[in-house]
Amino acid sequence: MSNHDSITDPLGFARRMWGNMGLSLPGMVTPTFNVEEIEQKIKDLKAVENWLKMNLSMLQMTIQGLEMQCVTLNAVRAMGKMASSYGAGAGAGGASGNEVVPAANSGNDALKQAALWPLTMLQQMQEQMQQVANAAAEAKKAGEATKTDDPSKPAAKS
Numbered sequence: 535m536s537n538h539d540s541i542t543d544p545l546g547f548a549r550r551m552w553g554n555m556g557l558s559l560p561g562m563v564t565p566t567f568n569v570e571e572i573e574q575k576i577k578d579l580k581a582v583e584n585w586l587k588m589n590l591s592m593l594q595m596t597i598q599g600l601e602m603q604c605v606t607l608n609a610v611r612a613m614g615k616m617a618s619s620y621g622a623g624a625g626a627g628g629a630s631g632n633e634v635v636p637a638a639n640s641g642n643d644a645l646k647q648a649a650l651w652p653l654t655m656l657q658q659m660q661e662q663m664q665q666v667a668n669a670a671a672e673a674k675k676a677g678e679a680t681k682t683d684d685p686s687k688p689a690a691k692s
Contacts, residue, residue: 566572
């Protein structure tokens with residue numbers, strides 16, 4: 535045998551391999567008793583763990599972003615199919631042109647309304663919030679007016 539080392543030290547190969555990577559391999563029977571070395575290894579491993587967690591979260595965010603793109607593209611594709619089916623239905627209508635045009639317009643209006651529903655919903659929410667704010671301001675003014683009208687009555691606790 536050319537390598538006499540492997541007979542006397544069966545883990546010599548592993549020690550050399552780990553030693554070249556900058557990590558020491560303690561003996562199988564006698565673990566490392568140096569507290570500073572163990573604490574340093576713990577810090578290093580926690581740093582690696584945090585790095586892996588960060589990469590995992592970035593990977594998950596990338597996957598979610600791609601899924602959202604896929605859903606969006608599928609929705610746009612479906613809306614395109616709906617629009618083309620309305621257009622095809624209008625072109626392949628009956629014999630009289632007067633009956634086909636209102637059907638085509640109603641389809642186009644429905645698509646326009648469907649495309650604008652987020653804006654419509656935001657406007658409705660804004661109007662409701664404005665109404666609530668106005669009602670609260672009026673209630674506050676009414677409450678202040680009743681307090682100043684009759685100073686002999688004690689103020690109600692809220």
